[in-house]
Amino acid sequence: MQKPQFPADEAQRLQALRALKVLDTLPEERYDRLTRIARQMFKTSITLVSLVDAERQWFKSRQGLETIETPRDISFCDHAILENRIFYVSDATQDPRFADNPLVVGAPNIRLYAGAPLSTVDGHRVGVLCIIDNQPRCLTAEELQALRDLADCVEVELQQAHIHQAADTLRHWENYLHTVLNTVIDGVVTIDEQGIIQSFNRAAEHIFNYTAPEVIGKNVNVLMPEPYCSEHDAYLARYQATGEARIIGIGREVAGRRRDGSIFPMDLAVGTATLEGVPLFTGVVRDLSERQRAKRQLDETNHLRQAILDSANVGIISTDIKGVIRIFNKAAQRMLGYTEEEMVGKPNLVLIHDPGEIAAHAKALSKELACSIEPGFEVFVAKPRRGQVAENEWTCIRKDGSRFPVSLTVTALRDPQGEITGFLGIGNDITERKKMERMKNEFVSTVSHELRTPLTSIRGALGLVLGKASAGLSPKAQQLLETANRNSERLTLLINDILDLEKIESGRLEFNFKLLDLAALARQALAANEGYAQQHGIRLHLNEEVPQAMVWGDEHRLLQVFANLLSNAIKYSPKNGEVAVSVQPASNAYFRVGVKDNGRGIPAAFRHRIFQRFAQADSSDTREKGGTGLDLSITKAIVERHNGYIDYYSQENESTEFFFELPVWQEVIEADHPGRTRSRVLICEDNPDVASILAALLEQEGLSCDIAATAAAARSLLTKVPYRALLLDLTLPDGDGLTMIRQLREDETTHEVPVIVISGRAEEGRNAWSGDALTVVDWLRKPVDSERLAQALDQALRQGRFPRILHVEDDPDIIQITQALIDEAAEYAFATSLREARPRLQAEHFDLIILDITLPDGSGLSLLDEISSDSQVMLFSGLESKTDELSQQIAAVLVKSKTSNERLLATIKKLIDKY
């Protein structure tokens, strides 16, 4: 068998074959009908359209053969593509090239083979149309020509593959362009040089409300209102003649006309191109109606906003997240005396606020939010940032320096994602309101006094008649007098409660907050109400589920809460009933106190009114059960002032449990020094505004203070309270400050009090001062420089010889009692473990150290070596110790269970007396 050579153009030939993209495609009728005709014509057993690939011949169409491809190296067709003419073998068995070919020796037993090569347009012979038979046979010239003719037909089909492919591509791009044009939101309209519309996309249909078929072929000026409509043809002509363009290549806002004649604003951009020598203009149109409407709405909103800002009589200031002012409305300008230009774009909030007040707020907020709040802009926004309402009263400072009170509400401004973008503050000048409040306070106070004075006589007279002079009274008269007496008592309670409630609700009642143990308070309350319970035949029972429940509260007011809840529970309990009080954690953040009775319960219908004033489920209750009907309102107000919450559960005829929850006390990290009593300073100043500023500055320094408005009051206070310093005004209503300093220096109890003069006449005073220059720490002018005051205070506190006590003790009750006993007599600090005590002993000097022996991390006695020899030591513990076994440093030994408060205080006082 002889293999043919590769054709000379083999590489290009294969490339051309593959470019036809016909290999391995499905059979197609246009080829099959030609092979069928050939088979019919030549009466051969097989006809094929065979394409000669690199390693195989593959049959695009085949008649009389099952297989779809055969190897190239045994193929006849491989020979046939070598030349342009028909390759013809009449009997393969007689041809040495093929006699041993497997296709000749075996099936399909080829004898006759005639193949006409198939060429591409480029002349590459890529395949063959062949006829094959298993009988040797000679073909006539006519037959060979017919075969060639049929092969030409196959060639045409092959060449059409190109055309089909091009058409497909074209169709694809047309679809693509169509899709793009119909999905762009802009209208696209093309016109020819006469202005006749050639294409009109879907957006254009939508914008102009025409369908494409309606406008294609029409002059584009149907889409234009006058004067564009009439001018357009001339414009196009001029453009073509001169190239002068008004829109082409530029784009501008013009008017468009819809099918219904309505005119709308649109943005038009026109590009020009030449297509096959013919100019084509493409207009891109965007409907601006929506945008203009939105803009108009935005303008209106802005105008409205501006009008609101301008006409509001509350000050409105908004800032960005860093405190740079963005809005400073007219009312704010009027109130504060600054212009918009002076404030907007600047972080100027500090200008209008008192730094002392900001510092005091920072401190209070740090405590409330249990994190460190820097004095500054953060003070205003810390709460809004946390999604809380910040409503506070502030002192604002006008440009001219004058001050006025403002009620300020600050809210966070957020974007739709909830991110804070800035803050909005709305402030009201409350000078008038303050004045009214002051008048109301005075009125309420006066009225209460005026009511109580005659009531004192009425109650006194009735009480005396009943108590001392009832001998001659008839039973009827006696009963009437008793009624009168009982009601005078009720009236007294009522007046007290009304005043209480008024003050608590208006926030004017000062709460004396300190660290308290709710569990201990519950025990105290039970003891206090035991007598009342016994009168009603009720047992009180305490379930303590926590040994300690530390909260930040006012002891007196919380006892009032207990008393109110207990007395209600006792009153409504059945005879011989039990009232159970429980103290337990409600969650991580709250302690819960419950007071439960087994009384008749509270009707569900009454729930919404229970905490209202004068609310009682049954109006006969008031007389039967006593009480003023204000107890629960007061109780609720007190609990809420503690940031707590009060409610109840009740089952009619079974039980009622009132409960309140108070936040668990959390130590503030920022707190100056845990367990340190704040030093007290006296301010002697008759101007209340100045006094309150000084008080705020002292607060900022971590000092507490009292204010005396007159020299007499100051002198009186100074003899009673061991103040660490006196801030003194020189001009006082009842005397001269300089004289007062002299008097203080002469008096034994006051001669060491450090004095800081704060006065408009400070210079004058200093020059006039004939006494020892050292007796006054500093002379400060008003308005006072806070920095310099801090320095003077620092000096004064170091100068004053105030005894300091460190109490090493792990029982908070003992700490609390001792602290209360020592009160103002010394500066009191405590440590609850050896670990806490050691660094303090090293770093600070204490005059007296009170030691508990049993501490969580060891014996208090182990501290003795670390205590400096000039400190006194007192043992105060549950253990008895023999003094002689202990260090000589120990000046006193007291045993907790055997020591009364009086003795404890007396001992402490004796030990610190020398200081």
Next chain:
Amino acid sequence: MTETVRILYVDDDADIRSIVEFALEDEEGLTLELCASGPEAVAKASTLRPDLILLDVMMPGMDGPATLQRLRDQAGLVATPVVFVTAKVQPQEVAHFKSIGAVDVIAKPFDPMALADQIRDLWMHCRNG
């Protein structure tokens, strides 16, 4: 109990004075002197030398605290215990009265039948404490 406690009661309200008088009459161990104003009290106290002074707070002219100051200025009255009898009994008001030198506060309206005992208790407390 043979000791007699001399009490000076100062109040501008005549009715209340008579109630107090009635309440304390015949009370063993207590003698009562009444004054209607601060100045009168200041004048009387120096000669009377009471053991205990009960002062109304709101009086026209010289009020209770002012009267207290004036009493303190007098020799022999520097340490005489003074009790305010007043309707001003808010905790911080009471604290204030104590801070300016009162030993205690009796709330108005008071229970007339308990007044004598209340005064005796106060006196015992002052004498011992």
